[in-house]
Amino acid sequence: MTFSSFSTFSVRDTFAVVAGLVGPFLAALLLLPLRASVTPTNLALLLVVVVVAVSALGNRFAGALAALSAAAWFDFFHTAPYQSFHIQDRADIETAVLLLAVGLLVSQLAVRGRTLGGAALADASHLERLHGVTRLARLGTSADEVVQRVRRELVDVLDLEGCRFAYGESAGEAARLEPDGSVTVPGWIWDLERQGWPSEEIELPAVVRGRSRGRYVMTPASGAVPPPLEARLVAVDLAVQAAAALDDDPVGTARRR
The missing domain is CATH 3.30.450 (Beta-Lactamase)
Incomplete structure:
Protein backbone atom coordinates (compact mmCIF):
# COMPACT_ATOMS: atom_id res chain seq x y z
CA MET A 1 0.00 0.00 0.00
CA THR A 2 1.54 3.30 -1.03
CA PHE A 3 1.29 6.58 0.90
CA SER A 4 -1.41 7.84 -1.45
CA SER A 5 -3.58 4.74 -1.00
CA PHE A 6 -3.07 4.95 2.78
CA SER A 7 -4.23 8.57 2.71
CA THR A 8 -7.30 7.64 0.70
CA PHE A 9 -8.14 4.89 3.17
CA SER A 10 -7.80 7.36 6.10
CA VAL A 11 -10.06 9.92 4.44
CA ARG A 12 -12.70 7.25 3.82
CA ASP A 13 -12.60 6.10 7.43
CA THR A 14 -12.78 9.67 8.70
CA PHE A 15 -15.79 10.35 6.51
CA ALA A 16 -17.46 7.15 7.76
CA VAL A 17 -16.93 8.16 11.40
CA VAL A 18 -18.46 11.60 10.73
CA ALA A 19 -21.35 9.90 8.93
CA GLY A 20 -21.79 7.56 11.89
CA LEU A 21 -22.20 10.54 14.19
CA VAL A 22 -24.24 12.86 11.96
CA GLY A 23 -26.16 10.42 9.71
CA PRO A 24 -28.49 8.95 12.37
CA PHE A 25 -29.14 12.44 13.79
CA LEU A 26 -30.19 13.80 10.40
CA ALA A 27 -32.29 10.71 9.67
CA ALA A 28 -34.06 10.92 13.03
CA LEU A 29 -34.69 14.62 12.37
CA LEU A 30 -36.10 13.96 8.90
CA LEU A 31 -38.41 11.28 10.32
CA LEU A 32 -40.06 13.72 12.74
CA PRO A 33 -43.09 14.36 10.44
CA LEU A 34 -43.79 10.61 10.54
CA ARG A 35 -43.70 10.34 14.31
CA ALA A 36 -47.46 10.63 14.70
CA SER A 37 -48.36 8.16 11.93
CA VAL A 38 -45.58 5.53 12.07
CA THR A 39 -44.94 3.23 15.01
CA PRO A 40 -41.68 3.67 16.93
CA THR A 41 -40.64 0.15 15.89
CA ASN A 42 -40.85 1.03 12.19
CA LEU A 43 -38.99 4.28 12.77
CA ALA A 44 -36.25 2.29 14.49
CA LEU A 45 -36.03 -0.03 11.49
CA LEU A 46 -35.52 2.97 9.20
CA LEU A 47 -32.64 4.10 11.40
CA VAL A 48 -31.07 0.63 11.12
CA VAL A 49 -30.86 1.27 7.35
CA VAL A 50 -28.63 4.28 8.09
CA VAL A 51 -26.42 2.12 10.32
CA VAL A 52 -26.02 -0.43 7.52
CA ALA A 53 -25.09 2.31 5.03
CA VAL A 54 -22.41 3.72 7.34
CA SER A 55 -21.04 0.24 8.08
CA ALA A 56 -20.80 -0.61 4.38
CA LEU A 57 -18.85 2.61 3.81
CA GLY A 58 -16.50 2.51 6.78
CA ASN A 59 -15.11 0.16 9.41
CA ARG A 60 -16.40 -1.55 12.54
CA PHE A 61 -15.80 1.49 14.71
CA ALA A 62 -17.86 3.71 12.39
CA GLY A 63 -20.65 1.10 12.31
CA ALA A 64 -20.74 0.77 16.10
CA LEU A 65 -20.73 4.56 16.44
CA ALA A 66 -23.66 4.78 14.03
CA ALA A 67 -25.59 2.18 16.06
CA LEU A 68 -25.04 4.14 19.29
CA SER A 69 -25.96 7.40 17.59
CA ALA A 70 -29.12 5.89 16.08
CA ALA A 71 -30.27 4.57 19.48
CA ALA A 72 -29.58 7.91 21.16
CA TRP A 73 -31.39 10.06 18.59
CA PHE A 74 -34.28 7.61 18.40
CA ASP A 75 -34.67 8.10 22.15
CA PHE A 76 -34.33 11.88 21.89
CA PHE A 77 -36.74 12.51 19.00
CA HIS A 78 -39.14 9.58 18.90
CA THR A 79 -39.87 8.46 22.46
CA ALA A 80 -41.83 10.35 25.12
CA PRO A 81 -40.91 12.67 26.70
CA TYR A 82 -39.62 14.17 23.44
CA GLN A 83 -36.37 16.17 23.21
CA SER A 84 -35.11 14.24 26.20
CA PHE A 85 -32.91 11.18 26.67
CA HIS A 86 -35.34 9.86 29.26
CA ILE A 87 -37.80 7.10 28.25
CA GLN A 88 -41.01 6.46 30.17
CA ASP A 89 -42.77 3.76 28.17
CA ARG A 90 -41.51 0.19 28.64
CA ALA A 91 -42.17 -0.68 24.98
CA ASP A 92 -40.08 2.31 23.86
CA ILE A 93 -37.25 1.18 26.14
CA GLU A 94 -37.33 -2.27 24.56
CA THR A 95 -37.38 -0.77 21.06
CA ALA A 96 -34.39 1.48 21.83
CA VAL A 97 -32.41 -1.44 23.27
CA LEU A 98 -33.27 -3.62 20.28
CA LEU A 99 -32.29 -0.81 17.90
CA LEU A 100 -28.89 -0.61 19.56
CA ALA A 101 -28.39 -4.40 19.58
CA VAL A 102 -29.56 -4.91 16.00
CA GLY A 103 -27.57 -1.89 14.82
CA LEU A 104 -24.38 -3.24 16.37
CA LEU A 105 -24.95 -6.71 14.94
CA VAL A 106 -25.86 -5.49 11.46
CA SER A 107 -22.90 -3.11 11.41
CA GLN A 108 -20.48 -5.96 12.11
CA LEU A 109 -22.10 -8.15 9.46
CA ALA A 110 -21.98 -5.35 6.89
CA VAL A 111 -18.29 -4.70 7.51
CA ARG A 112 -17.59 -8.45 7.41
CA GLY A 113 -19.40 -8.73 4.09
CA ARG A 114 -17.43 -5.83 2.63
CA THR A 115 -14.17 -7.40 3.82
CA LEU A 116 -15.04 -10.75 2.28
CA GLY A 117 -16.07 -9.04 -0.94
CA GLY A 118 -12.73 -7.23 -1.11
CA ALA A 119 -10.87 -10.49 -0.48
CA ALA A 120 -12.84 -12.21 -3.23
CA LEU A 121 -11.96 -9.44 -5.70
CA ALA A 122 -8.29 -9.68 -4.71
CA ASP A 123 -8.30 -13.46 -5.19
CA ALA A 124 -9.91 -13.07 -8.62
CA SER A 125 -7.30 -10.49 -9.59
CA HIS A 126 -4.45 -12.76 -8.48
CA LEU A 127 -5.91 -15.68 -10.41
CA GLU A 128 -6.18 -13.56 -13.54
CA ARG A 129 -2.52 -12.52 -13.24
CA LEU A 130 -1.35 -16.13 -13.04
CA HIS A 131 -3.67 -17.20 -15.84
CA GLY A 132 -2.50 -14.34 -18.05
CA VAL A 133 1.17 -15.25 -17.66
CA THR A 134 0.47 -18.97 -18.20
CA ARG A 135 -1.53 -18.21 -21.34
CA LEU A 136 1.27 -15.99 -22.64
CA ALA A 137 3.81 -18.80 -22.22
CA ARG A 138 1.54 -21.36 -23.90
CA LEU A 139 1.12 -19.12 -26.95
Missing part, protein backbone atom coordinates in the same frame (compact mmCIF):
# COMPACT_ATOMS: atom_id res chain seq x y z
CA GLY A 140 4.80 -19.61 -27.69
CA THR A 141 5.79 -16.11 -26.61
CA SER A 142 9.52 -15.66 -26.12
CA ALA A 143 10.91 -16.26 -22.66
CA ASP A 144 12.12 -12.65 -22.47
CA GLU A 145 8.57 -11.38 -22.99
CA VAL A 146 7.27 -13.69 -20.26
CA VAL A 147 10.01 -12.45 -17.93
CA GLN A 148 9.04 -8.83 -18.62
CA ARG A 149 5.33 -9.57 -18.20
CA VAL A 150 6.04 -11.13 -14.81
CA ARG A 151 8.14 -8.10 -13.88
CA ARG A 152 5.19 -5.79 -14.54
CA GLU A 153 2.83 -8.04 -12.63
CA LEU A 154 5.18 -8.08 -9.63
CA VAL A 155 5.21 -4.28 -9.54
CA ASP A 156 1.41 -4.32 -9.33
CA VAL A 157 0.82 -7.23 -6.99
CA LEU A 158 3.51 -6.17 -4.48
CA ASP A 159 3.04 -2.41 -4.99
CA LEU A 160 6.71 -1.91 -5.83
CA GLU A 161 8.56 1.22 -6.79
CA GLY A 162 10.73 -0.71 -9.23
CA CYS A 163 11.68 -4.21 -10.35
CA ARG A 164 14.24 -5.68 -12.72
CA PHE A 165 15.29 -9.18 -13.73
CA ALA A 166 18.89 -10.27 -13.26
CA TYR A 167 20.36 -13.47 -14.73
CA GLY A 168 22.72 -15.65 -12.76
CA GLU A 169 22.99 -16.65 -9.13
CA SER A 170 22.67 -14.19 -6.28
CA ALA A 171 25.67 -13.39 -4.12
CA GLY A 172 23.51 -14.27 -1.12
CA GLU A 173 23.91 -10.88 0.57
CA ALA A 174 20.52 -9.36 -0.27
CA ALA A 175 17.14 -9.70 1.41
CA ARG A 176 15.08 -12.45 -0.17
CA LEU A 177 11.39 -13.24 -0.64
CA GLU A 178 11.14 -16.93 0.20
CA PRO A 179 8.82 -19.55 -1.36
CA ASP A 180 6.60 -19.49 1.75
CA GLY A 181 6.05 -15.74 1.41
CA SER A 182 8.36 -14.75 4.26
CA VAL A 183 11.33 -12.41 3.89
CA THR A 184 14.82 -13.28 5.08
CA VAL A 185 17.72 -10.89 5.60
CA PRO A 186 21.25 -12.32 6.01
CA GLY A 187 22.20 -12.24 9.66
CA TRP A 188 18.71 -11.30 10.85
CA ILE A 189 15.41 -12.92 11.80
CA TRP A 190 13.11 -10.60 9.90
CA ASP A 191 9.53 -10.05 11.10
CA LEU A 192 7.84 -8.72 7.97
CA GLU A 193 4.50 -7.99 9.64
CA ARG A 194 6.11 -5.92 12.40
CA GLN A 195 9.16 -4.44 10.66
CA GLY A 196 7.75 -3.93 7.17
CA TRP A 197 9.83 -4.27 4.01
CA PRO A 198 13.62 -4.17 4.45
CA SER A 199 15.10 -0.83 3.41
CA GLU A 200 17.32 -2.40 0.73
CA GLU A 201 16.43 -4.22 -2.47
CA ILE A 202 14.75 -7.61 -2.14
CA GLU A 203 15.46 -10.56 -4.40
CA LEU A 204 12.85 -13.04 -5.60
CA PRO A 205 14.58 -16.10 -7.11
CA ALA A 206 13.13 -17.53 -10.31
CA VAL A 207 13.51 -21.25 -9.64
CA VAL A 208 11.87 -24.19 -11.37
CA ARG A 209 12.53 -27.91 -10.87
CA GLY A 210 15.29 -27.00 -8.45
CA ARG A 211 17.20 -24.92 -11.01
CA SER A 212 17.69 -21.17 -10.67
CA ARG A 213 17.12 -19.16 -13.86
CA GLY A 214 17.83 -15.76 -12.34
CA ARG A 215 16.12 -13.47 -9.88
CA TYR A 216 13.87 -10.45 -9.71
CA VAL A 217 15.44 -7.54 -7.86
CA MET A 218 12.61 -5.55 -6.30
CA THR A 219 12.56 -2.07 -4.77
CA PRO A 220 9.60 -1.51 -2.42
CA ALA A 221 7.89 1.88 -2.53
CA SER A 222 8.99 4.23 0.24
CA GLY A 223 6.84 3.74 3.33
CA ALA A 224 4.79 1.00 1.66
CA VAL A 225 3.08 -1.58 3.84
CA PRO A 226 3.93 -5.17 2.78
CA PRO A 227 1.02 -6.82 0.98
CA PRO A 228 -0.77 -9.79 2.59
CA LEU A 229 0.67 -13.28 2.46
CA GLU A 230 -1.64 -14.27 -0.41
CA ALA A 231 -0.18 -11.57 -2.64
CA ARG A 232 3.39 -12.56 -1.75
CA LEU A 233 2.66 -16.21 -2.61
CA VAL A 234 1.23 -15.11 -5.96
CA ALA A 235 4.49 -13.24 -6.58
CA VAL A 236 6.44 -16.42 -5.90
CA ASP A 237 4.23 -18.35 -8.34
CA LEU A 238 4.73 -15.66 -10.99
CA ALA A 239 8.51 -15.97 -10.63
CA VAL A 240 8.17 -19.74 -11.11
CA GLN A 241 6.29 -19.09 -14.36
CA ALA A 242 9.16 -16.92 -15.59
CA ALA A 243 11.70 -19.57 -14.61
CA ALA A 244 9.68 -22.24 -16.45
CA ALA A 245 9.62 -20.10 -19.60
CA LEU A 246 13.38 -19.67 -19.43
CA ASP A 247 13.87 -23.37 -18.74
CA ASP A 248 11.88 -24.23 -21.87
CA ASP A 249 14.01 -21.88 -23.99
CA PRO A 250 17.42 -23.60 -24.04
CA VAL A 251 18.67 -21.50 -26.97
CA GLY A 252 17.86 -18.24 -25.24
CA THR A 253 19.24 -19.49 -21.95
CA ALA A 254 22.55 -20.42 -23.56
CA ARG A 255 22.71 -17.03 -25.26
CA ARG A 256 22.25 -15.20 -21.97
CA ARG A 257 24.93 -17.12 -20.08
Whole structure:
Protein backbone atom coordinates (compact mmCIF):
# COMPACT_ATOMS: atom_id res chain seq x y z
CA MET A 1 0.00 0.00 0.00
CA THR A 2 1.54 3.30 -1.03
CA PHE A 3 1.29 6.58 0.90
CA SER A 4 -1.41 7.84 -1.45
CA SER A 5 -3.58 4.74 -1.00
CA PHE A 6 -3.07 4.95 2.78
CA SER A 7 -4.23 8.57 2.71
CA THR A 8 -7.30 7.64 0.70
CA PHE A 9 -8.14 4.89 3.17
CA SER A 10 -7.80 7.36 6.10
CA VAL A 11 -10.06 9.92 4.44
CA ARG A 12 -12.70 7.25 3.82
CA ASP A 13 -12.60 6.10 7.43
CA THR A 14 -12.78 9.67 8.70
CA PHE A 15 -15.79 10.35 6.51
CA ALA A 16 -17.46 7.15 7.76
CA VAL A 17 -16.93 8.16 11.40
CA VAL A 18 -18.46 11.60 10.73
CA ALA A 19 -21.35 9.90 8.93
CA GLY A 20 -21.79 7.56 11.89
CA LEU A 21 -22.20 10.54 14.19
CA VAL A 22 -24.24 12.86 11.96
CA GLY A 23 -26.16 10.42 9.71
CA PRO A 24 -28.49 8.95 12.37
CA PHE A 25 -29.14 12.44 13.79
CA LEU A 26 -30.19 13.80 10.40
CA ALA A 27 -32.29 10.71 9.67
CA ALA A 28 -34.06 10.92 13.03
CA LEU A 29 -34.69 14.62 12.37
CA LEU A 30 -36.10 13.96 8.90
CA LEU A 31 -38.41 11.28 10.32
CA LEU A 32 -40.06 13.72 12.74
CA PRO A 33 -43.09 14.36 10.44
CA LEU A 34 -43.79 10.61 10.54
CA ARG A 35 -43.70 10.34 14.31
CA ALA A 36 -47.46 10.63 14.70
CA SER A 37 -48.36 8.16 11.93
CA VAL A 38 -45.58 5.53 12.07
CA THR A 39 -44.94 3.23 15.01
CA PRO A 40 -41.68 3.67 16.93
CA THR A 41 -40.64 0.15 15.89
CA ASN A 42 -40.85 1.03 12.19
CA LEU A 43 -38.99 4.28 12.77
CA ALA A 44 -36.25 2.29 14.49
CA LEU A 45 -36.03 -0.03 11.49
CA LEU A 46 -35.52 2.97 9.20
CA LEU A 47 -32.64 4.10 11.40
CA VAL A 48 -31.07 0.63 11.12
CA VAL A 49 -30.86 1.27 7.35
CA VAL A 50 -28.63 4.28 8.09
CA VAL A 51 -26.42 2.12 10.32
CA VAL A 52 -26.02 -0.43 7.52
CA ALA A 53 -25.09 2.31 5.03
CA VAL A 54 -22.41 3.72 7.34
CA SER A 55 -21.04 0.24 8.08
CA ALA A 56 -20.80 -0.61 4.38
CA LEU A 57 -18.85 2.61 3.81
CA GLY A 58 -16.50 2.51 6.78
CA ASN A 59 -15.11 0.16 9.41
CA ARG A 60 -16.40 -1.55 12.54
CA PHE A 61 -15.80 1.49 14.71
CA ALA A 62 -17.86 3.71 12.39
CA GLY A 63 -20.65 1.10 12.31
CA ALA A 64 -20.74 0.77 16.10
CA LEU A 65 -20.73 4.56 16.44
CA ALA A 66 -23.66 4.78 14.03
CA ALA A 67 -25.59 2.18 16.06
CA LEU A 68 -25.04 4.14 19.29
CA SER A 69 -25.96 7.40 17.59
CA ALA A 70 -29.12 5.89 16.08
CA ALA A 71 -30.27 4.57 19.48
CA ALA A 72 -29.58 7.91 21.16
CA TRP A 73 -31.39 10.06 18.59
CA PHE A 74 -34.28 7.61 18.40
CA ASP A 75 -34.67 8.10 22.15
CA PHE A 76 -34.33 11.88 21.89
CA PHE A 77 -36.74 12.51 19.00
CA HIS A 78 -39.14 9.58 18.90
CA THR A 79 -39.87 8.46 22.46
CA ALA A 80 -41.83 10.35 25.12
CA PRO A 81 -40.91 12.67 26.70
CA TYR A 82 -39.62 14.17 23.44
CA GLN A 83 -36.37 16.17 23.21
CA SER A 84 -35.11 14.24 26.20
CA PHE A 85 -32.91 11.18 26.67
CA HIS A 86 -35.34 9.86 29.26
CA ILE A 87 -37.80 7.10 28.25
CA GLN A 88 -41.01 6.46 30.17
CA ASP A 89 -42.77 3.76 28.17
CA ARG A 90 -41.51 0.19 28.64
CA ALA A 91 -42.17 -0.68 24.98
CA ASP A 92 -40.08 2.31 23.86
CA ILE A 93 -37.25 1.18 26.14
CA GLU A 94 -37.33 -2.27 24.56
CA THR A 95 -37.38 -0.77 21.06
CA ALA A 96 -34.39 1.48 21.83
CA VAL A 97 -32.41 -1.44 23.27
CA LEU A 98 -33.27 -3.62 20.28
CA LEU A 99 -32.29 -0.81 17.90
CA LEU A 100 -28.89 -0.61 19.56
CA ALA A 101 -28.39 -4.40 19.58
CA VAL A 102 -29.56 -4.91 16.00
CA GLY A 103 -27.57 -1.89 14.82
CA LEU A 104 -24.38 -3.24 16.37
CA LEU A 105 -24.95 -6.71 14.94
CA VAL A 106 -25.86 -5.49 11.46
CA SER A 107 -22.90 -3.11 11.41
CA GLN A 108 -20.48 -5.96 12.11
CA LEU A 109 -22.10 -8.15 9.46
CA ALA A 110 -21.98 -5.35 6.89
CA VAL A 111 -18.29 -4.70 7.51
CA ARG A 112 -17.59 -8.45 7.41
CA GLY A 113 -19.40 -8.73 4.09
CA ARG A 114 -17.43 -5.83 2.63
CA THR A 115 -14.17 -7.40 3.82
CA LEU A 116 -15.04 -10.75 2.28
CA GLY A 117 -16.07 -9.04 -0.94
CA GLY A 118 -12.73 -7.23 -1.11
CA ALA A 119 -10.87 -10.49 -0.48
CA ALA A 120 -12.84 -12.21 -3.23
CA LEU A 121 -11.96 -9.44 -5.70
CA ALA A 122 -8.29 -9.68 -4.71
CA ASP A 123 -8.30 -13.46 -5.19
CA ALA A 124 -9.91 -13.07 -8.62
CA SER A 125 -7.30 -10.49 -9.59
CA HIS A 126 -4.45 -12.76 -8.48
CA LEU A 127 -5.91 -15.68 -10.41
CA GLU A 128 -6.18 -13.56 -13.54
CA ARG A 129 -2.52 -12.52 -13.24
CA LEU A 130 -1.35 -16.13 -13.04
CA HIS A 131 -3.67 -17.20 -15.84
CA GLY A 132 -2.50 -14.34 -18.05
CA VAL A 133 1.17 -15.25 -17.66
CA THR A 134 0.47 -18.97 -18.20
CA ARG A 135 -1.53 -18.21 -21.34
CA LEU A 136 1.27 -15.99 -22.64
CA ALA A 137 3.81 -18.80 -22.22
CA ARG A 138 1.54 -21.36 -23.90
CA LEU A 139 1.12 -19.12 -26.95
CA GLY A 140 4.80 -19.61 -27.69
CA THR A 141 5.79 -16.11 -26.61
CA SER A 142 9.52 -15.66 -26.12
CA ALA A 143 10.91 -16.26 -22.66
CA ASP A 144 12.12 -12.65 -22.47
CA GLU A 145 8.57 -11.38 -22.99
CA VAL A 146 7.27 -13.69 -20.26
CA VAL A 147 10.01 -12.45 -17.93
CA GLN A 148 9.04 -8.83 -18.62
CA ARG A 149 5.33 -9.57 -18.20
CA VAL A 150 6.04 -11.13 -14.81
CA ARG A 151 8.14 -8.10 -13.88
CA ARG A 152 5.19 -5.79 -14.54
CA GLU A 153 2.83 -8.04 -12.63
CA LEU A 154 5.18 -8.08 -9.63
CA VAL A 155 5.21 -4.28 -9.54
CA ASP A 156 1.41 -4.32 -9.33
CA VAL A 157 0.82 -7.23 -6.99
CA LEU A 158 3.51 -6.17 -4.48
CA ASP A 159 3.04 -2.41 -4.99
CA LEU A 160 6.71 -1.91 -5.83
CA GLU A 161 8.56 1.22 -6.79
CA GLY A 162 10.73 -0.71 -9.23
CA CYS A 163 11.68 -4.21 -10.35
CA ARG A 164 14.24 -5.68 -12.72
CA PHE A 165 15.29 -9.18 -13.73
CA ALA A 166 18.89 -10.27 -13.26
CA TYR A 167 20.36 -13.47 -14.73
CA GLY A 168 22.72 -15.65 -12.76
CA GLU A 169 22.99 -16.65 -9.13
CA SER A 170 22.67 -14.19 -6.28
CA ALA A 171 25.67 -13.39 -4.12
CA GLY A 172 23.51 -14.27 -1.12
CA GLU A 173 23.91 -10.88 0.57
CA ALA A 174 20.52 -9.36 -0.27
CA ALA A 175 17.14 -9.70 1.41
CA ARG A 176 15.08 -12.45 -0.17
CA LEU A 177 11.39 -13.24 -0.64
CA GLU A 178 11.14 -16.93 0.20
CA PRO A 179 8.82 -19.55 -1.36
CA ASP A 180 6.60 -19.49 1.75
CA GLY A 181 6.05 -15.74 1.41
CA SER A 182 8.36 -14.75 4.26
CA VAL A 183 11.33 -12.41 3.89
CA THR A 184 14.82 -13.28 5.08
CA VAL A 185 17.72 -10.89 5.60
CA PRO A 186 21.25 -12.32 6.01
CA GLY A 187 22.20 -12.24 9.66
CA TRP A 188 18.71 -11.30 10.85
CA ILE A 189 15.41 -12.92 11.80
CA TRP A 190 13.11 -10.60 9.90
CA ASP A 191 9.53 -10.05 11.10
CA LEU A 192 7.84 -8.72 7.97
CA GLU A 193 4.50 -7.99 9.64
CA ARG A 194 6.11 -5.92 12.40
CA GLN A 195 9.16 -4.44 10.66
CA GLY A 196 7.75 -3.93 7.17
CA TRP A 197 9.83 -4.27 4.01
CA PRO A 198 13.62 -4.17 4.45
CA SER A 199 15.10 -0.83 3.41
CA GLU A 200 17.32 -2.40 0.73
CA GLU A 201 16.43 -4.22 -2.47
CA ILE A 202 14.75 -7.61 -2.14
CA GLU A 203 15.46 -10.56 -4.40
CA LEU A 204 12.85 -13.04 -5.60
CA PRO A 205 14.58 -16.10 -7.11
CA ALA A 206 13.13 -17.53 -10.31
CA VAL A 207 13.51 -21.25 -9.64
CA VAL A 208 11.87 -24.19 -11.37
CA ARG A 209 12.53 -27.91 -10.87
CA GLY A 210 15.29 -27.00 -8.45
CA ARG A 211 17.20 -24.92 -11.01
CA SER A 212 17.69 -21.17 -10.67
CA ARG A 213 17.12 -19.16 -13.86
CA GLY A 214 17.83 -15.76 -12.34
CA ARG A 215 16.12 -13.47 -9.88
CA TYR A 216 13.87 -10.45 -9.71
CA VAL A 217 15.44 -7.54 -7.86
CA MET A 218 12.61 -5.55 -6.30
CA THR A 219 12.56 -2.07 -4.77
CA PRO A 220 9.60 -1.51 -2.42
CA ALA A 221 7.89 1.88 -2.53
CA SER A 222 8.99 4.23 0.24
CA GLY A 223 6.84 3.74 3.33
CA ALA A 224 4.79 1.00 1.66
CA VAL A 225 3.08 -1.58 3.84
CA PRO A 226 3.93 -5.17 2.78
CA PRO A 227 1.02 -6.82 0.98
CA PRO A 228 -0.77 -9.79 2.59
CA LEU A 229 0.67 -13.28 2.46
CA GLU A 230 -1.64 -14.27 -0.41
CA ALA A 231 -0.18 -11.57 -2.64
CA ARG A 232 3.39 -12.56 -1.75
CA LEU A 233 2.66 -16.21 -2.61
CA VAL A 234 1.23 -15.11 -5.96
CA ALA A 235 4.49 -13.24 -6.58
CA VAL A 236 6.44 -16.42 -5.90
CA ASP A 237 4.23 -18.35 -8.34
CA LEU A 238 4.73 -15.66 -10.99
CA ALA A 239 8.51 -15.97 -10.63
CA VAL A 240 8.17 -19.74 -11.11
CA GLN A 241 6.29 -19.09 -14.36
CA ALA A 242 9.16 -16.92 -15.59
CA ALA A 243 11.70 -19.57 -14.61
CA ALA A 244 9.68 -22.24 -16.45
CA ALA A 245 9.62 -20.10 -19.60
CA LEU A 246 13.38 -19.67 -19.43
CA ASP A 247 13.87 -23.37 -18.74
CA ASP A 248 11.88 -24.23 -21.87
CA ASP A 249 14.01 -21.88 -23.99
CA PRO A 250 17.42 -23.60 -24.04
CA VAL A 251 18.67 -21.50 -26.97
CA GLY A 252 17.86 -18.24 -25.24
CA THR A 253 19.24 -19.49 -21.95
CA ALA A 254 22.55 -20.42 -23.56
CA ARG A 255 22.71 -17.03 -25.26
CA ARG A 256 22.25 -15.20 -21.97
CA ARG A 257 24.93 -17.12 -20.08
